Amino acid sequence: xxxxxxxxxxxxxxxxxxxxxxxxxxxxxxxxxxxxxxxxxxxxxxxxxxxxxxxxxxxxxxxxxxxxxxxxxxxxxxxxxxxxxxxxxxxxxxxxxxxxxxxxxxxxxxxxxxxxxxxxxxxxxxxxxxxxxxxxxxxxxxxxxxxxxxxxxxxxxxxxxxxxxxxxxxxxxxxxxxxxxxxxxxxxxxxxxxxxxxxxxxxxxxxxxxxxxxxxxxxxxxxxxxxxxxxxxxxxxxxxxxxxxxxxxxxxxxxxxxxxxxxxxxxxxxxxxxxxxxxxxxxxxxxxxxxxxxxxxxxxxxxxxxxxxxxxxxxxxxxxxxxxxxxxxxxxxx
Amino acid sequence: xxxxxxxxxxxxxxxxxxxxxxxxxxxxxxxxxxxxxxxxxxxxxxxxxxxxxxxxxxxxxxxxxxxxxxxxxxxxxxxxxxxxxxxxxxxxxxxxxxxxxxxxxxxxxxxxxxxxxxxxxxxxxxxxxxxxxxxxxxxxxxxxxxxxxxxxxxxxxxxxxxxxxxxxxxxxxxxxxxxxxxxxxxxxxxxxxxxxxxxxxxxxxxxxxxxxxxxxxxxxxxxxxxxxxxxxxxxxxxxxxxxxxxxxxxxxxxxxxxxxxxxxxxxxxxxxxxxxxxxxxxxxxxxxxxxxxxxxxxxxxxxxxxxxxxxxxxxxxxxxxxxxxxxxxxxxxx
Numbered sequence: 001x002x003x004x005x006x007x008x009x010x011x012x013x014x015x016x017x018x019x020x021x022x023x024x025x026x027x028x029x030x031x032x033x034x035x036x037x038x039x040x041x042x043x044x045x046x047x048x049x050x051x052x053x054x055x056x057x058x059x060x061x062x063x064x065x066x067x068x069x070x071x072x073x074x075x076x077x078x079x080x081x082x083x084x085x086x087x088x089x090x091x092x093x094x095x096x097x098x099x100x101x102x103x104x105x106x107x108x109x110x111x112x113x114x115x116x117x118x119x120x121x122x123x124x125x126x127x128x129x130x131x132x133x134x135x136x137x138x139x140x141x142x143x144x145x146x147x148x149x150x151x152x153x154x155x156x157x158x159x160x161x162x163x164x165x166x167x168x169x170x171x172x173x174x175x176x177x178x179x180x181x182x183x184x185x186x187x188x189x190x191x192x193x194x195x196x197x198x199x200x201x202x203x204x205x206x207x208x209x210x211x212x213x214x215x216x217x218x219x220x221x222x223x224x225x226x227x228x229x230x231x232x233x234x235x236x237x238x239x240x241x242x243x244x245x246x247x248x249x250x251x252x253x254x255x256x257x258x259x260x261x262x263x264x265x266x267x268x269x270x271x272x273x274x275x276x277x278x279x280x281x282x283x284x285x286x287x288x289x290x291x292x293x294x295x296x297x298x299x300x301x302x303x304x305x306x307x308x309x310x311x312x313x314x315x316x317x318x319x320x321x322x323x324x325x326x327x328x329x330x331x332x333x334x
Numbered sequence: 335x336x337x338x339x340x341x342x343x344x345x346x347x348x349x350x351x352x353x354x355x356x357x358x359x360x361x362x363x364x365x366x367x368x369x370x371x372x373x374x375x376x377x378x379x380x381x382x383x384x385x386x387x388x389x390x391x392x393x394x395x396x397x398x399x400x401x402x403x404x405x406x407x408x409x410x411x412x413x414x415x416x417x418x419x420x421x422x423x424x425x426x427x428x429x430x431x432x433x434x435x436x437x438x439x440x441x442x443x444x445x446x447x448x449x450x451x452x453x454x455x456x457x458x459x460x461x462x463x464x465x466x467x468x469x470x471x472x473x474x475x476x477x478x479x480x481x482x483x484x485x486x487x488x489x490x491x492x493x494x495x496x497x498x499x500x501x502x503x504x505x506x507x508x509x510x511x512x513x514x515x516x517x518x519x520x521x522x523x524x525x526x527x528x529x530x531x532x533x534x535x536x537x538x539x540x541x542x543x544x545x546x547x548x549x550x551x552x553x554x555x556x557x558x559x560x561x562x563x564x565x566x567x568x569x570x571x572x573x574x575x576x577x578x579x580x581x582x583x584x585x586x587x588x589x590x591x592x593x594x595x596x597x598x599x600x601x602x603x604x605x606x607x608x609x610x611x612x613x614x615x616x617x618x619x620x621x622x623x624x625x626x627x628x629x630x631x632x633x634x635x636x637x638x639x640x641x642x643x644x645x646x647x648x649x650x651x652x653x654x655x656x657x658x659x660x661x662x663x664x665x666x667x668x
Contacts, residue, residue, distance in 0.1 A: 023357040025379060028420070029447060044606040045359060086362075106603070113363065265643075269440070272378040272608040272639030305606030309599075309654050313647050320643050 003150050003244065005192030008157035008185060011058040015158055018090070019054050020046050022159075024166050024299075027270040034286055037297040039167050040267075041159060044275050044305025048110065050231075051159050051182060051303050052076075052083035052146070058155030059144045060087045068093040073141040075099070075128040077178075077231050078107030079304050080146035085116035096141060098131050104230065104276075104308045123233070124224055147179030148238035157185025163299045164193040171296025174282040176303050177201040177210045177252065178232040180241030186301070187248035198250040198294055202285040204229050204260065210237045210245065211252040228257055228315065231278030231304065253292055258322060259284035264312075265319035267302065276307040277315065337578065339526030341488035342519060345392040346495055352424070353388050353492070354380050358500050358633075361604040368620055371631040373501050374601075375493055378609055378639025382444065384565075385493050385516055385637050386410075386417035386480070392489030393478045394421045402427040407475040409433070409462040411512075411565050412441030413638050414480035419450035430475060432465050438564065438610075438642040457567070458558055481513030482572035491519025497633045498527040505630025508616040510637050511535040511544045511586065512566040514575030520635070521582035532584040532628055536619040538563050538594065544571045544579065545586040562591055562649065565612030565638065587626055592656060593618035598646075599653035601636065610641040611649065 025040040043051040060072055071094040074084045081097035088095035095116040099108065100123040111118055119135065121128055136143045145152065159182065160173055173190055177183045183201045190197045203211055207225035219237045227233060237245070263280040266287075267273050275283075279302045286298060359374040377385040394406055405428040408418045415431035422429035429450040433442065434457040445452055453469065455462055470477045479486065493516065494507055507524055511517045517535045524531045537545055541559035553571045561567060571579070597614040600621075601607050609617075613636045620632060 020360070023379070026354070028381065029444065032447075045357070047362065049606060110363065113366075268608050269643070272383055274602050274606040274608055309603070309650060313650070316643060316647070 003153055003188065003240070005188050007150060007154035008161055008189045008192070011054070011151070011154040012158045012161055014058055014061050015054055015155065018057060019158070021162060022046055024163065025271045025273060030266060030270040034290060038286065039170070039297065039299050040271060040283070041163050041299060041301045042273060043159060043301060043303050044273060044279055048079070048082040048086050049304055049306040050079040050083065051156060051301070052079045053086060054158050055152035055155035055181060056080060056083035056144060057087040057090070059149055059151035060084070060091045060093065062151045063142055067142045070140045070142065071096065072144050073098070073132055073136050074144045074146060075132045076146045077233065078103040079231055079306060081116065082107060082110050082114065082306070084144055085111050085114035088116065089114055096135060098128055098135070104306065104311065106306045106308050110306070147181030148240050150240070153181050153185045153241060153244070155185070156182045157189040159301055160186040160189035164190065164197070167297065167299060169297055170197060170299045172198040172200055172294050173299040173301065174200050174202055174285050175301045176232060176278055176281040177203050178234050178278065179238045180210060180245055181238070182301065182303060183249065184241035184244040187244060191248050199248070200250050200285065200293065201245065201252040202282045203252060203254050204232055204281060205254045205256050207232045207234065208254045209234055210242070211254050213237050213242065214246060214252055229260060229278040229281050231276065232281060251292065253285045253289050255281060255284040255288045259288040261315045261319040262287055262322065265316050268316060273302070274305050274307065274312065275302050276304050279304040337484050337487055337522065337574070339522050341484060342491035342495055342523045342526070345388070345485070345488040346492045348392055348395050349388055349489065349492055352391060355496060356380055358497065359605045359607060364600060364604040368624060372620065373504070373631065373633050374605060374617070375497050375633060375635045376607060377493060377635060377637050378607060378613055382413070382416040382420050383638055383640040384413040384417065385490060385635070386413040387420060388492050389486035389489030389515060390414060390417035390478060391421040391424070393483055393485035394418070394425045394427065396485045397476055401476045404474045404476065405430065406478050407432070407466055407470050408478045408480060409466045410480045411567065412437040413565055413640060415450065416441060416444050416448065416640070418478055419445050419448035422450065423448055430469060432462055432469070438640065438645065440640045440642050444640070481515030482574050484574070487515050487519045487575060487578070489519070490516045491523040493635055494520040494523035498524065498531070501631065501633060503631055504531060504633045506532040506534055506628050507633040507635065508534050508536055508619050509635045510566060510612055510615040511537050512568050512612065513572045514544060514579055515572070516635065516637060517583065518575035518578040521578060525582050533582070534584050534619065534627065535579065535586040536616045537586060537588050538566055538615060539588045539590050541566045541568065542588045543568055544576070545588050547571050547576065548580060548586055563594060563612040563615050565610065566615060585626065587619045587623050589615060589618040589622045593622040595649045595653040596621055596656065599650050602650060607636070608639050608641065608646070609636050610638050613638040
């Protein structure tokens, strides 16, 4: 099964008037600090608070009548589950979602509010996919995975497609890599628009499964990552996105946890926007490894905003303290 | 001097390609909670983090060559000062700003970074306007007030003008009232678009100078207000905006401090956007006095986002605690 930019264009048509065409945020002050033009794609302002709605809606919308009658199921760290719950409600079917027992309450509450059925599992001891497959089989549900699915990748690709329409002269797009669906969609869309437009994936240092897999030339397994970026705690790249990423991505950069919290603080102080940790990972590459990036305007995908307040507050406190302690870091203007 | 909607249209032309055309944010979950469609005009994403840039740029842009050569001066709680500093820099003149000694560091730091000269004053014991007039006179500077100025009001009116273009079927616009420039521009733009479109001003209970003045039929003086909404601590409506507001506004609603912090928390949790207290005041009316509003879609101006982290965190903590304690309040979904 080959996925092409045509799938992304079809997804863009399907999402027209359904998904939010999220804005590109700018900050002259932040541009001054990093010495280049930065454009943030605010997918934290997407329906259900993350880019995941695009793929979920596209995938459920591509099911046939009989599949939709039986219902859909998906496993997720939380954002895909919310997205699937809303997509199912909008397309008149029923969603069952399998999420970790330690998912942030913000995500769990929102899923419940959207009327989906929730099954929780233990992230360390249980196999999420096994639960999804067994439940799907016994109840006849269509599986909509969070990344490893043609329509989900195509839907995620509409993020970058909108970015290049709104900012035609981007030199590089920074995108977080979890399961790889967003990164795969991004490279497809970017390459179709302009083969010279670079896409650089970003992973937390401890969740570097794609970084290591690219170096190994095949998908390798890593231990369950301990990163604050709960949406990117994947232990192995998904097969379909990995094939696409492998052939089209320019590079993958890994970022330490400190750069992620700094990035969350910049989003708050300079852009007045609230990102969850995973949503701040791509911007962290600009803080942590600016010399690894090509010259020119940078597009950054802020993938989501569903954080718990207690966690968010703690992380921004840490960032503000880092700023006080370390005068050599790029200052967080308050 | 009569200000009309033509001034707003001319300001919109001048700001085209200069100011950010800020998005209208939506949240299906929040709409469900309040039982109506809500559209937030995210002026916290405007250049310098507040709507003030529109009026400042329009006013500096309307000066003649010789005035711009000598420079501009303005007094402000902080946001107008930042706006004036950036507008002056973009239009190749020099800004001097007079701000309270207790203005949030976020605002003071940003003004310095934009290269403006800062004069601080004591909000209780000193008269800001006297300092502005004396400095302007001795140095030959053009005064650009934060509200009481034709071009500033016209620039502020472009906020509502964009709202009605992007959401033609709004039934009511909620707008915060400080000096009254934003509210005056809003009623002008709204009335020109559709005389039946209502505009309701919102003030903190303790900063109710316009509310009381409208009831008295003339501008009355109140004691220095103690509200957390530092941008709205005005003690008397400005003359020019007040005349416009008096003739065209539908109503003014006052909101308690608790509703303002709840509103900040909803903006964070449901819209993933960060507002300063003044920027959350209009939304607070929807929480505090929903029955005072006409039926139909509500447009809400989120006027700015320049908060200090320490203050922001404290206020959101209070809001989250209020939610835990009070099950009868509209719940803050986390």
